[in-house]
Amino acid sequence: TNAANIAGAPLNLVAEEVNQEQQGFKKDADEYMPIANITRILRRILPTHAKVADDAKEAIQECVSEFISFITAEANRRCRRDYRTTVTPEDVLAAMASLGFDDYLESLTVFLNNHRTQQDPERGSRNQISQFVRRDDGVGVGFLHHQQPQGAPTVTNKFGGGKEFDPFQ
Numbered sequence: 001t002n003a004a005n006i007a008g009a010p011l012n013l014v015a016e017e018v019n020q021e022q023q024g025f026k027k028d029a030d031e032y033m034p035i036a037n038i039t040r041i042l043r044r045i046l047p048t049h050a051k052v053a054d055d056a057k058e059a060i061q062e063c064v065s066e067f068i069s070f071i072t073a074e075a076n077r078r079c080r081r082d083y084r085t086t087v088t089p090e091d092v093l094a095a096m097a098s099l100g101f102d103d104y105l106e107s108l109t110v111f112l113n114n115h116r117t118q119q120d121p122e123r124g125s126r127n128q129i130s131q132f133v134r135r136d137d138g139v140g141v142g143f144l145h146h147q148q149p150q151g152a153p154t155v156t157n158k159f160g161g162g163k164e165f166d167p168f169q
Helices: 011-030 035-045 054-081 089-098 102-119
Strands: 130-134 141-147
Touching (some): 035 054, 089 102
């Protein structure tokens, strides 16, 4: 029962229960991508006149957070299998491939290579991720041994009129 509903309940008991409820809410909220990030991404990819209801933003927030958890869990399994503690971009790409999200690998690889080059122009061009593919030789997924060509096309969104989209900005 809720201590606030009990007549004559000690005030410290009520405060403790409210504090526990707030901590529980905070714990749940910490599991989700911040709604401000969702709103920022939506503003960048949707036309300027588009409106998105708060309920829709919350639904997107839950879906995005679940997707991230799903991919991260698979990437972590890969790291544990290889006795490593750090998840790399290659682990995330391998997780996406093994979970059936092959359609996104090319765009993500191009984006990651461009991001690395922008972050450190000298080292970025040397640390390019090779093209990631699903192999049909029964081995699973892996990288081709050639690098992404210089001046590879930029990733554009399909809904915002060809605007470039950088989720890190």
